[in-house]
Amino acid sequence: MHGVRAAMRPLVQALEADAAGVYLAGDGGRLRFGGAFGVPRWLAERLADAPAPGVLARAHAHRRYRLFDPADAAFPEPRSTGHAVAVPLCADDERSVGALFVVTRSERGLPPAELRIVEAFGRLVASLVGAQRRVTDLELRLARIAAVAAGG
Numbered sequence: 001m002h003g004v005r006a007a008m009r010p011l012v013q014a015l016e017a018d019a020a021g022v023y024l025a026g027d028g029g030r031l032r033f034g035g036a037f038g039v040p041r042w043l044a045e046r047l048a049d050a051p052a053p054g055v056l057a058r059a060h061a062h063r064r065y066r067l068f069d070p071a072d073a074a075f076p077e078p079r080s081t082g083h084a085v086a087v088p089l090c091a092d093d094e095r096s097v098g099a100l101f102v103v104t105r106s107e108r109g110l111p112p113a114e115l116r117i118v119e120a121f122g123r124l125v126a127s128l129v130g131a132q133r134r135v136t137d138l139e140l141r142l143a144r145i146a147a148v149a150a151g152g
Contacts, residue, residue, distance in 0.1 A: 004037075006037075007125065008022070017102050021034070032052070033047040043077055057099070063096050068084050102118050
C-alpha cells in the first residue's frame with residue numbers, strides 16, 4: 001500500500017485535494033481497496049475490510065467517471081464533505097482494472113480541466129497496474145519452468 005500512497009500524493013497536491021486512492025479489480029472483477037493518500041491508517045484498514053462503495057463500482061463497471069457527494073456516499077468516511085469523483089482505471093484495451101477516487105473540500109467542485117487531469121492520471125495508473133500484473137504472471141511462468149527443468 002505504500003507504493004499506492006506515494007503514487008497518489010502528486011495528484012492530491014496538484015488538485016489541492018483531501019484524498020485520492022484506488023480500488024483494484026481482483027478475481028471475478030470485485031474491487032478491493034488498494035491504498036490512498038490523505039486517508040489515515042485506521043480508515044485505510046476499515047476501507048480494506050469493506051466492499052467498495054457503489055459509486056466506485058459503477059465507475060468501474062460502466063467505464064465512465066462519476067461525480068459524487070462524499071457526504072451522501074459517506075465515503076471515504078461518514079463525516080466526509082466537499083466534492084468527489086470516481087474514475088475507472090481503463091487499460092489500453094478499454095478494460096477497467098479498477099477505480100480511482102479523488103475527494104476535495106473545494107466549494108467549486110471539480111472543474112473540467114481537473115476532471116481531465118484525474119482521468120489522465122487514471123489511465124497512467126491503469127497502465128502501471130497492467131504492467132505489474134504482466135510481470136507477476138511472467139514471474140509465475142518462469143518459476144514453473146524452473147521447477148519443471150529442475151525436476152526433469
